[in-house]
Amino acid sequence: MRENYFQSxxxxxxxxxxxxxxxxxxxVAAQGASLLxxxxxxxxxxxxxxxxxxxxxxxxxxTEAYGCQLAPHGKTTMSPALFQMQLxxxxxxxxxxxxPQTVAAYEHGVRRVLLANQLVxxxxxxxxxxxxAADAGFWFACVVDxxxxxxxxxxxxHARGQQIxxxxxxxxxxxxxGVRDDAQAHAVLDEISRWPDAVALVGVEVYEGVxxxxxxxxxxxxxxxxxxxxxxxxxxxxxxxxxxxxAGSAWFDVVAEELSPLAxxxxxxxxxxxxxxxxxxxxxxxxxxxxxxxxxxxxxxxxSSLRPALRLWAYVQSLPESGKAIIALxxxxxxxxxxxxxxxxHHRPGNAVPVNAPAHWxxxxxxxxxxxxxxxxGDDLRVGDLLCFDISHPCLTFDKWRHLxxxxxxxxxxxxxxxxx
Amino acid sequence: MRENYFQSxxxxxxxxxxxxxxxxxxxVAAQGASLLxxxxxxxxxxxxxxxxxxxxxxxxxxTEAYGCQLAPHGKTTMSPALFQMQLxxxxxxxxxxxxPQTVAAYEHGVRRVLLANQLVxxxxxxxxxxxxAADAGFWFACVVDxxxxxxxxxxxxHARGQQIxxxxxxxxxxxxxGVRDDAQAHAVLDEISRWPDAVALVGVEVYEGVxxxxxxxxxxxxxxxxxxxxxxxxxxxxxxxxxxxxAGSAWFDVVAEELSPLAxxxxxxxxxxxxxxxxxxxxxxxxxxxxxxxxxxxxxxxxSSLRPALRLWAYVQSLPESGKAIIALxxxxxxxxxxxxxxxxHHRPGNAVPVNAPAHWxxxxxxxxxxxxxxxxGDDLRVGDLLCFDISHPCLTFDKWRHLxxxxxxxxxxxxxxxxx
Numbered sequence: 001m002r003e004n005y006f007q008s009x010x011x012x013x014x015x016x017x018x019x020x021x022x023x024x025x026x027x028v029a030a031q032g033a034s035l036l037x038x039x040x041x042x043x044x045x046x047x048x049x050x051x052x053x054x055x056x057x058x059x060x061x062x063t064e065a066y067g068c069q070l071a072p073h074g075k076t077t078m079s080p081a082l083f084q085m086q087l088x089x090x091x092x093x094x095x096x097x098x099x100p101q102t103v104a105a106y107e108h109g110v111r112r113v114l115l116a117n118q119l120v121x122x123x124x125x126x127x128x129x130x131x132x133a134a135d136a137g138f139w140f141a142c143v144v145d146x147x148x149x150x151x152x153x154x155x156x157x158h159a160r161g162q163q164i165x166x167x168x169x170x171x172x173x174x175x176x177x178g179v180r181d182d183a184q185a186h187a188v189l190d191e192i193s194r195w196p197d198a199v200a201l202v203g204v205e206v207y208e209g210v211x212x213x214x215x216x217x218x219x220x221x222x223x224x225x226x227x228x229x230x231x232x233x234x235x236x237x238x239x240x241x242x243x244x245x246x247a248g249s250a251w252f253d254v255v256a257e258e259l260s261p262l263a264x265x266x267x268x269x270x271x272x273x274x275x276x277x278x279x280x281x282x283x284x285x286x287x288x289x290x291x292x293x294x295x296x297x298x299x300x301x302x303x304s305s306l307r308p309a310l311r312l313w314a315y316v317q318s319l320p321e322s323g324k325a326i327i328a329l330x331x332x333x334x335x336x337x338x339x340x341x342x343x344x345x346h347h348r349p350g351n352a353v354p355v356n357a358p359a360h361w362x363x364x365x366x367x368x369x370x371x372x373x374x375x376x377x378g379d380d381l382r383v384g385d386l387l388c389f390d391i392s393h394p395c396l397t398f399d400k401w402r403h404l405x406x407x408x409x410x411x412x413x414x415x416x417x418x419x420x421x
Numbered sequence: 422m423r424e425n426y427f428q429s430x431x432x433x434x435x436x437x438x439x440x441x442x443x444x445x446x447x448x449v450a451a452q453g454a455s456l457l458x459x460x461x462x463x464x465x466x467x468x469x470x471x472x473x474x475x476x477x478x479x480x481x482x483x484t485e486a487y488g489c490q491l492a493p494h495g496k497t498t499m500s501p502a503l504f505q506m507q508l509x510x511x512x513x514x515x516x517x518x519x520x521p522q523t524v525a526a527y528e529h530g531v532r533r534v535l536l537a538n539q540l541v542x543x544x545x546x547x548x549x550x551x552x553x554a555a556d557a558g559f560w561f562a563c564v565v566d567x568x569x570x571x572x573x574x575x576x577x578x579h580a581r582g583q584q585i586x587x588x589x590x591x592x593x594x595x596x597x598x599g600v601r602d603d604a605q606a607h608a609v610l611d612e613i614s615r616w617p618d619a620v621a622l623v624g625v626e627v628y629e630g631v632x633x634x635x636x637x638x639x640x641x642x643x644x645x646x647x648x649x650x651x652x653x654x655x656x657x658x659x660x661x662x663x664x665x666x667x668a669g670s671a672w673f674d675v676v677a678e679e680l681s682p683l684a685x686x687x688x689x690x691x692x693x694x695x696x697x698x699x700x701x702x703x704x705x706x707x708x709x710x711x712x713x714x715x716x717x718x719x720x721x722x723x724x725s726s727l728r729p730a731l732r733l734w735a736y737v738q739s740l741p742e743s744g745k746a747i748i749a750l751x752x753x754x755x756x757x758x759x760x761x762x763x764x765x766x767h768h769r770p771g772n773a774v775p776v777n778a779p780a781h782w783x784x785x786x787x788x789x790x791x792x793x794x795x796x797x798x799g800d801d802l803r804v805g806d807l808l809c810f811d812i813s814h815p816c817l818t819f820d821k822w823r824h825l826x827x828x829x830x831x832x833x834x835x836x837x838x839x840x841x842x
Contacts (some may be wrong), residue, residue, distance in 0.1 A: 014842060015521035019547035038543035041521055075753075075790060097790040098749070100436035100462055117790070120736040120749060120805055122459035122770070126440035145739055146804040176791060177739035177747050184741075315541040318566050318598035320605075326598050328519070328541060332496075332820055332842070337752065349543070368816050369496060369518040369538070370597060383567040384541055395789050399753055400820065402842070421435060421753070421823070 006406040006415025016044035025416040035411040043314040051309035056089040066256040067263035073275025080108030081417040099124035104420035115142035141165035147191035154195030167205040172220040175210040203243025221258035241269040249276035250288040253296040279310040283339040283392020330369035335396035341389035427836025437465035446837040456832040464735040472730035477510040487677040488684035494696025501529030502838040520545035525841035536563035562586035568612035575616030588626040593641040596631040624664025642679035662690040670697035671709040674717040700731040704760040704813020751790035756817035762810035
C-alpha cells in the first residue's frame with residue numbers, strides 16, 4: 001500500500017495554504033502547519049486522514065460481505081490521490097461522469113473506468129478513442145439508453161477501428177436517464193447488435209438514486225436484475241462475466257441486497273458505485289447512513305458507521321449587530337444546496353484546543369464569499385475566532401477547491417490532495 | 422492596448438477543450454475549433470469577445486460620465502486576462518474579496534487592489550504583508566468595521582514594520598458587514614488612531630447591495646457620504662484624496678448618483694466596484710439593467726445596454742420519456758442559485774447554424790452533472806443535439822471552470838482565459 005498519497009510534488013496554488021509558498025503536498029506536509037495556530041490562510045477545506053482510512057476500510061468490509069465489487073464514483077472528489085487510495089483499498093475501478101473526467105483520471109494512473117453516463121458528442125468520442133488508441137490496457141465502458149446514441153458510437157468507433165464497451169442503462173419512470181420499458185430496451189439492444197465490431201454489450205447499469213422512495217428503488221433494481229438475466233439467457237452479452245451495476249451514495253445497501261442473488265454467479269460481476277462514502281457528511285449522507293444502520297444487517301453487524309472526513313475552517317469576519325456573525329465562508333467555498341455548513345468547533349487563537357460550537361449557532365444564509373451565522377447576545381465570539389464546519393453534499397464542496405489539506409487529529413497539516421475538475 | 426488577452430501560453434487542463442491536447446490559449450486560438458462542428462468536448466463555458474468589449478466600453482463611458490473611477494470586483498471572474506482588459510479599459514484598480522485572491526491577482530500583474538472585506542487572521546495578514554514587503558509599488562487597502570480587527574492589524578503590521586491602508590466600512594442595519602452607527606464608527610476610528618505608524622485610514626467603503634430596497638440603498642449611501650465628509654472635516658484621513666467607494670453589480674447607477682456630489686472634489690476619489698457588468702447575464706443582472714435603463718439618465722442616453730457575454734454549451738444526453746430531456750450540464754458547470762440556465766440556441770450537428778431555442782424549453786431541476794429540461798411531445802430534439810444556454814449569476818458559473826473559451830460570433834474558438842479560484 002502506497003503511504004504517500006498526500007505528499008506528491010504537484011504545485012499547489014490558490015486559497016487555503018500557508019503563506020510564503022510555493023507549496024506542494026510534500027512541502028506542506030514537511031512544514032506541518034497548525035490550523036489552530038493560524039499557520040494557514042482561511043477559509044480552507046481539510047480532510048481527516050483518520051476518517052478517510054476508516055471509511056475506506058468500512059466500505060471494503062461492506063462490499064466484501066456482499067460479494068460485490070466497488071467502483072467508487074470519482075466525480076465526488078475528482079482527486080487522483082483519493083482514487084489511488086480507493087484502488088489500493090480493493091476498488092475494482094473508478095466510476096466517472098464525463099469524458100474529461102476520464103481523461104484526468106487516466107492521466108493520473110486510473111486504468112479501469114466505468115462511465116455512468118452516455119458518451120455523447122464527437123468531441124467526447126474523440127477523447128475516449130484517443131485513450132483507447134494509445135493504451136490497449138485501458139478498460140473503459142459507458143452506458144447507453146438511446147438507439148441514436150448507439151448508432152453514433154457505432155459509426156465513430158467503427159471509423160476509428162475500435163470497439164466501445166457499453167452497458168444498457170435501466171431507468172425509472174419519472175427519473176433521470178435509462179430505458180423505461182422493454183420496448184426502449186429492445187430498440188437499444190437491436191442497435192447494438194448492428195455494430196458487432198464497434199459496440200460490445202458488457203452489462204446492465206442502473207442509477208437508483210432518483211427513484212422516489214425505497215419501494216421505487218427496489219423496483220428499478222429488480223427490473224435491472226431481470227434485464228441482466230434476460231440478456232444473459234439469450235447469450236446477449238459480448239463477454240462473461242457480464243456486469244450488473246448500481247448504487248449512488250444513499251442506497252448502496254439496498255442495491256447490495258437486491259443484486260446479491262447474482263453475487264455467486266460466475267457469469268456475473270456485481271459492481272457498486274457509491275462516491276460520497278469516502279468523506280461522508282453530516283447532512284444528506286448521514287441521514288442515509290442512519291437508515292442503513294437501522295435496516296441493513298451487514299452494516300449493523302459492523303458496528304461503526306461512516307465518519308465525516310471533510311470539514312471547512314473559516315474566520316469570524318464581522319460582528320456587526322446583535323444576534324449575527326458574518327463568517328468568511330461563502331458559496332465559493334462550500335455546498336449550499338443540501339443544507340448549509342454546520343458549526344462543529346470554535347477556536348480562539350492562543351487557546352490550546354478548540355471547543356465544541358453551541359448547537360444554536362446556525363448558518364441562515366450564504367452569499368458568494370460570506371455566511372450569516374445566527375448567534376445569541378452574550379455568546380463569547382470575537383472577530384478573528386476560527387470556526388470549523390461540517391458539511392452536507394461533499395461533491396459540491398470538493399469542486400470549490402483545487403486542493404484540500406489533509407490533517408491529523410490535532411488539526412496539523414500532514415499533506416494535501418489536488419482536485420482535477 | 423494589448424490585443425492578445427486570450428492567447429497566453431498557460432497550460433489549460435480539464436473540461437471544455439478540443440481533443441488531442443495539451444492546449445494553451447494560444448494553441449487553442451490557432452486551432453480555431455468550431456463549437457458547431459463539435460470540435461470541443463461539451464459542456465463548455467464560452468465568452469463572447471464582442472460582448473466583453475461592448476461591456477467594457479459601456480462601463481467606461483458610464484463611470485466617466487459620473488466622474489467616478491472603476492475598481493471592478495475581480496472575485497466574479499478571477500481571471501487575470503479579464504483583469505488586464507479591465508485595467509487597459511481604464512479601471513483604476515481591481516477589487517477583491519480575500520487575501521488569496523489578492524495574491525493571485527498580484528502574481529498576474531495587478532498592482533492596485535481594494536479588498537472589500539476585512540483582512541482577518543494571521544495567515545491572511547502574512548499573505549498581504551509578504552506582498553507589501555516584496556514590492557513597495559503594490560497598493561493595497563482593506564476595509565475595517567471592528568476595533569478588534571484594527572488592533573490585530575495594528576499589532577501585526579507594526580511588528581512587520583509596515584503600514585496597512587484601511588477604509589472604514591459602513592453597513593446597513595439588517596445587512597452584512599460594516600458599522601451600523603456612529604458609536605461603532607468611532608470605536609473603529611479611535612482604534613485606528615492608536616496605530617499611526619501601522620494603520621492608515623484612506624477612505625470610506627460601503628456595500629449597498631444587501632439593503633432591502635432602493636430607499637435602503639440610498640440611505641446607506643447617504644450615511645457613507647456623510648461619514649466621509651465628517652472624517653474629512655476633522656482631518657481624519659491619512660492622505661488625500663481620500664476614497665469613497667460603493668457599488669455591487671445591481672445598484673451601481675444609484676451609487677454613482679448618490680456619491681457624485683464628491684466627484685468634483687479634489688480631496689475625494691469616488692470608486693465604483695461592480696463585478697458582473699463584464700459578462701452580465703439574463704437573470705438577476707438583466708433585471709437590474711432594466712431598472713437602470715428605466716431610471717438612470719446617463720444609461721438611458723447611452724442607448725445600448727450591457728450584453729450577456731457568458732454562455733454554456735451542452736449536449737442533449739437522454740430523451741427517456743415524454744416531456745423530458747436530460748442535458749449533460751449540471752451544478753458542476755453552472756450557477757443554479759439565482760435561476761437555472763436558460764436555453765438560447767439549439768444546434769443539430771451537420772446543420773450550418775443554430776436556431777433559437779423555443780421559449781417553452783426550460784430547465785426545471787439540476788443535479789451535479791445533469792439538468793432536467795421540460796420539452797413538449799413533438800419537439801424536434803435528439804440525443805446528441807447541442808444546446809447553448811444563457812446564465813444567471815456569473816460569479817458562481819465562473820468558479821466551476823478552470824478556463825473559459827473565448828468565441829467569435831460564428832461560435833469559433835479564438836482563445837481562452839484561465840481562472841484562479
